[in-house]
Amino acid sequence: MSNIDTLAQLFMKFPGIGTRQARRFVYFLLMQDPRYVDVLASEITALKKNIAQCTGCFRFYPHVDTSTLCGVCIDDADSATLMVVEKDTDLDSVRRSGSYAGRYFILGGTIPVLEKDPASKIRIRELLERIEGSVADGLTEIILAFSVNPEGDFTRDYVIKSLTPLTSQLGIAITTLGRGLSTGTELEYSDGDTLRHALKNRG
Ligand SMILES: [Zn+2]
Numbered sequence: 001m002s003n004i005d006t007l008a009q010l011f012m013k014f015p016g017i018g019t020r021q022a023r024r025f026v027y028f029l030l031m032q033d034p035r036y037v038d039v040l041a042s043e044i045t046a047l048k049k050n051i052a053q054c055t056g057c058f059r060f061y062p063h064v065d066t067s068t069l070c071g072v073c074i075d076d077a078d079s080a081t082l083m084v085v086e087k088d089t090d091l092d093s094v095r096r097s098g099s100y101a102g103r104y105f106i107l108g109g110t111i112p113v114l115e116k117d118p119a120s121k122i123r124i125r126e127l128l129e130r131i132e133g134s135v136a137d138g139l140t141e142i143i144l145a146f147s148v149n150p151e152g153d154f155t156r157d158y159v160i161k162s163l164t165p166l167t168s169q170l171g172i173a174i175t176t177l178g179r180g181l182s183t184g185t186e187l188e189y190s191d192g193d194t195l196r197h198a199l200k201n202r203g
Contacts, residue, residue: 058106059088078102079137085145090187097192099199110155118158144176148185175202
């Protein structure tokens with residue numbers, strides 16, 4: 001197999017990339033200045049070395065000291081609320097909107113409708129542990145902030161079902177952003193006003 005084939009196969013592992021696109025990427029690289037390719041290669045190598053995954057919220061962050069928590073988890077955010085989002089980019093959108101001052105947890109995906117093993121698709125066990133660990137910090141509300149589409153709705157229902165035995169025992173409320181967002185809304189692409197409105201109208 002040539003380098004072209006090997007690299008194309010590696011690109012095919014990227015989300016949403018098929019054979020044809022993967023090969024286009026390879027030919028794109030062949031056309032570039034060697035310096036561009038060098039920088040790209042060294043940035044990829046450095047990525048795993050310099051970026052860590054937070055043990056509190058599971059977001060990826062630049063690792064600077066020995067702490068295993070990211071800046072968002074150790075700042076003075078309001079620990080009474082925990083917002084559960086699907087992915088890193090959703091957390092970034094909510095932070096940018098400036099409409100939420102509490103803590104976060106990244107679920108790591110959504111559950112495809114009809115999935116036989118939902119627990120394998122998201123960090124549900126880690127979320128339960130996080131909730132148990134947050135009781136002492138005064139956690140009173142969990143906000144489920146998922147995209148409004150069939151997969152997001154399915155995930156929301158599964159998460160509520162999984163958390164309820166624990167949260168009702170601990171007296172923690174579960175709210176969702178659903179009512180403030182229109183159908184088809186992706187959290188990642190929502191503007192500040194939409195997010196503020198959705199948060200105000202959560203229930
Ligand atoms: Zn964190």
